[in-house]
Amino acid sequence: xxxxxxxxxxxxxxxxxxxxxxxxxxxxxxxxxxxxxxxxxxxxxxxxxxxxxxxxxxxxxxxxxxxxxxxxxxxxxxxxxxxxxxxxxxxxxxxxxxxxxxxxxxxxxxxxxxxxxxxxxxxxxxxxxxxxxxxxxxxxxxxxxxxxxxxxxxxxxxxxxxxxxxxxxxxxxxxxxxxxxxxxxxxxxxxxxxxxxxxxxxxxxxxxxxxxxxxxxxxxxxxxxxxxxxxxxxxxxxxxxxxxxxxxxxxxxxxxxxxxxxxxxxxxxxxxxxxxxxxxxxxxxxxxxxxxxxxxxxxxxxxxxxxxxxxxxxxxxxxxxxxxxxxxxxxxxxxxxxxxxxxxxxxxxxxxxxxxxxxxxxxxxxxxxxxxxxxxxxxxxxxxxxxxxxxxxxxxxxxxxxxxxxxxxxxxxxxxxxxxxxxxxxxxxxxxxxxxxxxxxxxxxxxxxxxxxxxxxxxxxxxxxxxxxxxxxxxxxxxxxxxxxxxxxxxxxxxxxxxxxxxxxxxxxxxxxx
Amino acid sequence: xxxxxxxxxxxxxxxxxxxxxxxxxxxxxxxxxxxxxxxxxxxxxxxxxxxxxxxxxxxxxxxxxxxxxxxxxxxxxxxxxxxxxxxxxxxxxxxxxxxxxxxxxxxxxxxxxxxxxxxxxxxxxxxxxxxxxxxxxxxxxxxxxxxxxxxxxxxxxxxxxxxxxxxxxxxxxxxxxxxxxxxxxxxxxxxxxxxxxxxxxxxxxxxxxxxxxxxxxxxxxxxxxxxxxxxxxx
Ligand code: SF4
Numbered sequence: 100x101x102x103x104x105x106x107x108x109x110x111x112x113x114x115x116x117x118x119x120x121x122x123x124x125x126x127x128x129x130x131x132x133x134x135x136x137x138x139x140x141x142x143x144x145x146x147x148x149x150x151x152x153x154x155x156x157x158x159x160x161x162x163x164x165x166x167x168x169x170x171x172x173x174x175x176x177x178x179x180x181x182x183x184x185x186x187x188x189x190x191x192x193x194x195x196x197x198x199x200x201x202x203x204x205x206x207x208x209x210x211x212x213x214x215x216x217x218x219x220x221x222x223x224x225x226x227x228x229x230x231x232x233x234x235x236x237x238x239x240x241x242x243x244x245x246x247x248x249x250x251x252x253x254x255x256x257x258x259x260x261x262x263x264x265x266x267x268x269x270x271x272x273x274x275x276x277x278x279x280x281x282x283x284x285x286x287x288x289x290x291x292x293x294x295x296x297x298x299x300x301x302x303x304x305x306x307x308x309x310x311x312x313x314x315x316x317x318x319x320x321x322x323x324x325x326x327x328x329x330x331x332x333x334x335x336x337x338x339x340x341x342x343x344x345x346x347x348x349x350x351x352x353x354x355x356x357x358x359x360x361x362x363x364x365x366x367x368x369x370x371x372x373x374x375x376x377x378x379x380x381x382x383x384x385x386x387x388x389x390x391x392x393x394x395x396x397x398x399x400x401x402x403x404x405x406x407x408x409x410x411x412x413x414x415x416x417x418x419x420x421x422x423x424x425x426x427x428x429x430x431x432x433x434x435x436x437x438x439x440x441x442x443x444x445x446x447x448x449x450x451x452x453x454x455x456x457x458x459x460x461x462x463x464x465x466x467x468x469x470x471x472x473x474x475x476x477x478x479x480x481x482x483x484x485x486x487x488x489x490x491x492x493x494x495x496x497x498x499x500x501x502x503x504x505x506x507x508x509x510x511x512x513x514x515x516x517x518x519x520x521x522x523x524x525x526x527x528x529x530x531x532x533x534x535x536x537x538x539x540x541x542x543x544x545x546x547x548x549x550x551x552x553x554x555x556x557x558x559x560x561x562x563x564x565x566x567x568x569x570x571x572x573x574x575x576x577x578x579x580x581x582x583x584x585x586x587x588x589x590x591x592x593x594x595x596x597x598x599x600x601x602x603x604x605x606x607x608x609x610x611x612x613x
Numbered sequence: 614x615x616x617x618x619x620x621x622x623x624x625x626x627x628x629x630x631x632x633x634x635x636x637x638x639x640x641x642x643x644x645x646x647x648x649x650x651x652x653x654x655x656x657x658x659x660x661x662x663x664x665x666x667x668x669x670x671x672x673x674x675x676x677x678x679x680x681x682x683x684x685x686x687x688x689x690x691x692x693x694x695x696x697x698x699x700x701x702x703x704x705x706x707x708x709x710x711x712x713x714x715x716x717x718x719x720x721x722x723x724x725x726x727x728x729x730x731x732x733x734x735x736x737x738x739x740x741x742x743x744x745x746x747x748x749x750x751x752x753x754x755x756x757x758x759x760x761x762x763x764x765x766x767x768x769x770x771x772x773x774x775x776x777x778x779x780x781x782x783x784x785x786x787x788x789x790x791x792x793x794x795x796x797x798x799x800x801x802x803x804x805x806x807x808x809x810x811x812x813x814x815x816x817x818x819x820x821x822x823x824x825x826x827x828x829x830x831x832x833x834x835x836x837x838x839x840x841x842x843x844x845x846x847x
Pocket of ligand 1: 375423425429431
């Protein structure tokens, strides 16, 4: 297992590009077993609770449109957030990049005189490498989500957005707890077994004292309501409530794309997110707070609004839809590539299909700024379209992937393309597998929302045939492997031939006897 | 230039293709609710799905039901937020109740406080250690949501500060039938955004270890709900 390495931007330094990492991961039987169990369990649960809502397609269309509308007026909504949070007693900070956000947080913590903070699980603070930045300032950040705790104690990297320690089995977790908990605080109880309930109890004891005495907490947020200045955190374990309620100072680092305009807009996302994410009708705990409430919760509240590449994403008319993402992780759980490689192979904070489109864009792929690792990510896909089908905000991930491959090639990415080609070896060593994965499934059509009305139609119109000329991954592979002479026979179609609306049929991929 | 200006300028530059007078429509043809009949039954069923302990009682049985629940639990110290109806604790010994004085005004009286972001702090204000020493907490609720099995607390009378329902290990929550709505959209209509809100759907849980669900990580490990039926129409 790799040692933790500090992220720069959204990728982990020193990680091998996707192809090599993927090959290593595919050879790890334990990892493959864990991943398979996890992704299939969650996606089955999701399907059940999504089917409960007859208007899922309408909710999905509304969710996509609300996000688009917000993004298209983002400057105005951000100013509204600032005004509302400020008038409710909070302080708003603006961070153009990771370094600035880290500096702001470190200064705020230092101003309290504290050297420890408790943290709620948050993707964005991983993206900016906050824990490492705080450590460099002599401030220790304690992760409090169970999975993040496992990852932190194990000096490991998260591998899934929702269940970051899914690559660890119970015996490994027990071992990490027994070995490491004492170093960080309350040690694991004597005679700890590897029963999940016993391990969760050990985590409760380990963290309890810390929660009750914590003075400063750092969180992200799932949503920020512009008209009211309300922040929303969705969670399961109650560690979020502990961090958001008991300390005296709360610092929330939030990407600028998390804004929704109105209170009523939450009615859409609080239906879409839990069902898409954990496959529950509702997650156990959701906290909503607005600035400072006298006598209740932290009396010192800071909101750090983070850009860190998001405005680059916003500038790309095809790629900006990635900013609709609500981090539900549904696209990971249906992705045949993720299922085989796991999250670490992506070498980034955001793994899976969403990572494959978000990380290169945050890193500046359009301007040729990214390294080989990041440039290989848009190739970490078979373009089967399953991610698009399940996405609760209808992000056309295959369309963006094809678009980004164009940019990689244009950006002088011949070397990157070579690297990506090696990625093909493992997924394409059984051509039949890919064909099965790419088969069109008619029953999926009902999940496709009505076209987004208005100017957004320009995005959805191009859904089934990507607008930019590009080969499907498979066609490209066939051409590369068989050489130019065979190209015609291989039936290479000159333009966007990827069946972007195809889905993975669960039974098909299950039948492979992995 | 401040980072604020830098970011706002970057946003504006990124959106040069978007007409400033654009009206971007949002289709709102999703359902306001998915059920009409049997809302209360569905609420109870979904709470039980999350392994909350659920009892349905009549108004006249409530005080006894609360007292019985406290005895069953073996709770000797139960936190009682300000504004709790006195009748609810009528069956409890005075020594059992650990009062906290902090409260918002009732949600339907916003006359002198339109944003409703002004709680009325009052003694006693329990410390975290005092909350930790309690065996449980008794509260009401602002809204119940049947489709999702959710209880929403809005810090109003009988609900108190957020920490009250977080630190003790047992949460006994009274939900009146008239507070139960069918859906998430209906719930949001009833809630006041300025207040600290806690949405609770069953006890805390984790699936982080091999995806095995374990109930009770942080926060109350047991959620017990008393649903007060509507009085029969005569
Ligand atoms: S891209 Fe869509 S499916 Fe994937 S995490 Fe984001 S919202 Fe969920």
